[in-house]
Amino acid sequence: MEYKQQQVIMNNIDRLLDKQGIKRSTIEDALSISRGYLSRLKRSEGKAYTLSYDLLKKIADYLNVSMDYLTLNTFDHTTDENSLIDFFESLYSMSIEDNLFWNVIELNELNRIEDDPDYWGSLGPIAKKIERANPDELELFPDYIAKSVEDYIYQDITLWSILWVGWQSLGKGRKIEEVVYTKVNITGEVFHTYLEKINSTLYLYRVEYTDSDGVNKLSDIIEAYLVSDDENHFLCNSTDWGEYISSKLRDLYQIARDKCSDTRLNEDARKLLKQFNAN
Incomplete structure (x- = not known):
C-alpha cells in the first residue's frame, strides 16, 4: 500500500475512534495486535509499517464501516458530497447493527x-397527484404529462387526477450526459x-x-x-x-x-x- 493512501486510512481510523469514543489500545487489544501498532502505521515515510488488507478489513468490521469508507479522502469531495457520504455510511452501519428498522x-x-x-x-x-391545472401551468409539466392535461383543460373539466412520478427528481426534464430524461x-x-x-x-x-x-x-x-x-x-x-x-x-x-x-x-x-x- 502506498504511504499517502495509508495515511489517509489512518487519519480516518483516528477520526472514527474519536467519534466513537474508542482508544487505540482498546481496538488493538480487541484485534489481537500489539499495543502501539496503529501508531507505528502512522510514522513518517520509510519508517511506517505496511497496513495489510486483512487488518484493514478487521478494523472496518470493528468500527462497523465499509472498507472503502476508510480509504476515502474527504479532500477529494465537496462539502455536500461528504455530507451525503457520512449520512449513508451511518445508515449502513446502523442497519448492520439492527438499529434501523426497514x-x-x-x-x-x-x-x-x-x-x-x-x-x-x-x-x-x-409521486405527485395533479388535481387541478390551467393552460398557463402546462409548461411546468413534462411533455407526456402536459399532453394528458390538455385533454382535460380544453374540455373545461376542472376536477381530474393525473399521477406524476419523478416530479422532484426529474421535474420537467433532467439532462444526463447528452440525453434529457423526463x-x-x-x-x-x-x-x-x-x-x-x-x-x-x-x-x-x-x-x-x-x-x-x-x-x-x-x-x-x-x-x-x-x-x-x-x-x-x-x-x-x-x-x-x-x-x-x-x-x-x-x-x-x-x-x-x-x-x-x-x-x-x-x-x-x-x-x-x-x-x-x-x-
Whole structure:
C-alpha cells in the first residue's frame, strides 16, 4: 500500500475512534495486535509499517464501516458530497447493527397503486397527484404529462387526477450526459425507515429513467428522499454524484432488502426484546 493512501486510512481510523469514543489500545487489544501498532502505521515515510488488507478489513468490521469508507479522502469531495457520504455510511452501519428498522412496499403493491387513484398517495414522495391545472401551468409539466392535461383543460373539466412520478427528481426534464430524461418508472420494491434523530423518513426507490420517446433508458438507479413534517426532499440518485455515493446507495438498498425478510421481528417486538436482553 502506498504511504499517502495509508495515511489517509489512518487519519480516518483516528477520526472514527474519536467519534466513537474508542482508544487505540482498546481496538488493538480487541484485534489481537500489539499495543502501539496503529501508531507505528502512522510514522513518517520509510519508517511506517505496511497496513495489510486483512487488518484493514478487521478494523472496518470493528468500527462497523465499509472498507472503502476508510480509504476515502474527504479532500477529494465537496462539502455536500461528504455530507451525503457520512449520512449513508451511518445508515449502513446502523442497519448492520439492527438499529434501523426497514419497511417495504412490494412491487406488486406498487403496480396496483399506479392503476388506482385511491392508492396513489401510497407511492410516497416520488409521486405527485395533479388535481387541478390551467393552460398557463402546462409548461411546468413534462411533455407526456402536459399532453394528458390538455385533454382535460380544453374540455373545461376542472376536477381530474393525473399521477406524476419523478416530479422532484426529474421535474420537467433532467439532462444526463447528452440525453434529457423526463419519465421515471419504479422497477423494484420501495424501502423506507424512520430516522428518529431528525424526525424524518428516508425512502429508497429503484427506478428507470426514460426520455419522452422511450428510446433512451437509464436502468438500476437508486433514488433517495427525505420526508419531514409533510415536506418532501429529493436527496440524490445513484447516477449524478459519482461512484462512491452511487455504490453506497446500492449497498444501502441491498441491506434494506436483506433486513425485510419474512422471518424478521416487527419493530415494537424487537424493541421489547432488546430492552429485556439489555437488562
